[in-house]
Amino acid sequence: MADFSYIPQVLVSGLGIGCVYGLIGIGFCVIYNASGIVNFAQGAFVMLGGMLTQGLLQRYGLPLLPAALVAIAIVALLGVVLERVVVRPLWDRKATMFTMILATLAAQIVIERVTLLVGGDQPKTLPMFTDLPPIQVSGVAVSYQLLWIVGSSLLAVAALAAFFRLTRTGKAMRACAINREAAALQGIPVSRMLAAAFAISAALGAMAGILITPTQYTAFNVGVPFAISGFIAAIVGGFGRPFGAFLGGLMLGLVQSLAILGFGAGLKTVAALSVLLLFLFIRPSGLLGAAK
């Protein structure tokens, strides 16, 4: 095969999916920082983002943007509910960390099943945000959806950075991440920060789900693979470092795409994980170093 013009194309695709992994990875970090919990229901947020938007679009005839915003709001609310109903009671009873992690996994399964019952098992999708043929840049097709994904992700990351740096709540959340007891002693309502963390990461997950759905399909069971990729992204970035997670996501997306080229899709994840494992041997604390 003499024609390797598809390699830049592959990198572009990897970048797009990488942004999505990154957003999901950030979600993991935000909750982890506030509580020390790894929230395995993160995938459910991603799935619900796509499914709810599709439902609002189809059933209630809302235009795309309001439907997406409403979906993000609902999922964020659900994040808070999850925190109140599942995590908080365990937290208050001083349950061990792995009990809470397991509880989030259970919540993931419940949400998935409920979605199956309500939404059915058929795959659905969203229309492209801008339904135009892709832009051709010297033989590489750049679709408008890709621009939406990259643009929105960067915006979200920037907004998040501003939030953590400039607002009181953001600063308080960072304080919790550094040391929860000390933060509590300073009068920071740690449990409210926990709820806020769930809301933020649920919203990020939903946003990731909405951005990616126009390029693929969504169904009740798409959440878990995304959650796994997001989790890997978070680890690569240095668990607990939101921006590291974003970089980790980009890296994972690129490595996966190249792995499909080199080894085929069957070994995509194996190859990607091997590379990342090697990377972690060299730099055990992740791209940006461990949070704590």
Place this chain on the structure above:
Amino acid sequence: MTFRTFIAATLLAGSSILAAPAGAQETYKVGISAGLTGYAATVDRAWRDGVELAAEAINARGGVMGRKIQVIVEDNRSEPQEAVTVYRKMLSSDGAQVFVSGCVSAGNFAAAGLLVRAKVPMMLCSILPQQPDQLKWAFSTLPPAGFEVEKRLEYLRDKTQIRKVGVLHDPTPYANLQKSVAEKVAAKYGIEIVAIEQYKQDDADLSVQISKMRSAGAGAVLKIGLGGSTLTAAKNIKQLGADMLLLTSLEDLAVFGPVAEVLGDKFFFVASPSQVYDALPEGPLKAEITKFLGPWKAKYGDRDPNWASRGWDGLMLTATAVETGKSFEGAAVRDAYEGIKGFQGTTGVYNFSPEVHQGITENPFVLATIVNGKIKVVQ
């Protein structure tokens, strides 16, 4: 008595009470091992519903040889280990006399040895086990894997200028089988396969594979595999601005609506006759499908009839085997299956013999597309 033994005792007592009146009016017990949950859920639920619909139809006309058909369904969760458990349960405690089981091929393979020892035959939705002694007791309603591929190649040869194609398949045994058929027969249709790429069912992006095919000169993608990935492939083709046709394998019609919206006239799918009922010419095939589709539509509306119609065929073939063999005995039913010739089913004509246990021997499939929301047969 521990709590657990108490429960066990209660269940035992309960089941013997339930079993007692069976002697009063004997039934013919048909077992279904189906993946009601797990990856095969959509297909196997439909298969089960088709079998049950056929049972109702047969019972309404008085049953088979004076006995009503009783269908026993167990969920194998689309897992082979689980399938062995449910087969054993249906054999020993339910007394299933024949199996008309779903599409989880690995599960049917795993249990095949069990059925050979019990001398109980099975009529399957899935491909057949390979071992000769197991094959002896297994029959299938599934058309040979090559038919789906050949129908697509035929279309490309007859109706398009495309001579280079890419094959995109998932890692299931059935998809691999189709892939190897494609490799073998493409040349016969004057078509060159320039790229073979795999994907996994939960992959979020297939544009890498599609880019590779395009740069290898493929003008069409033959996609082999079930599920939402067809939608992902369609979306990716459009995103890449690739001028390629997408020809997918047999699938639930519900998936195709959104795909057609994305790709329009560049999208084609292999369909079984019951899926394109309105476009079928009058004849014995259409008449048979009418018998099935009437009650199916009454009960399930617009739900896809493809797998259910094969489930219907599976039970109808079984009833025919019992009637021609004049026996409910497993061995007799097995022998009678082999004697069924020219049986008009909803999926095509079945011709079994001692050598041929996959009854459909003539390609029943059509190639279809969706124009303005309506299905149109093109080949």
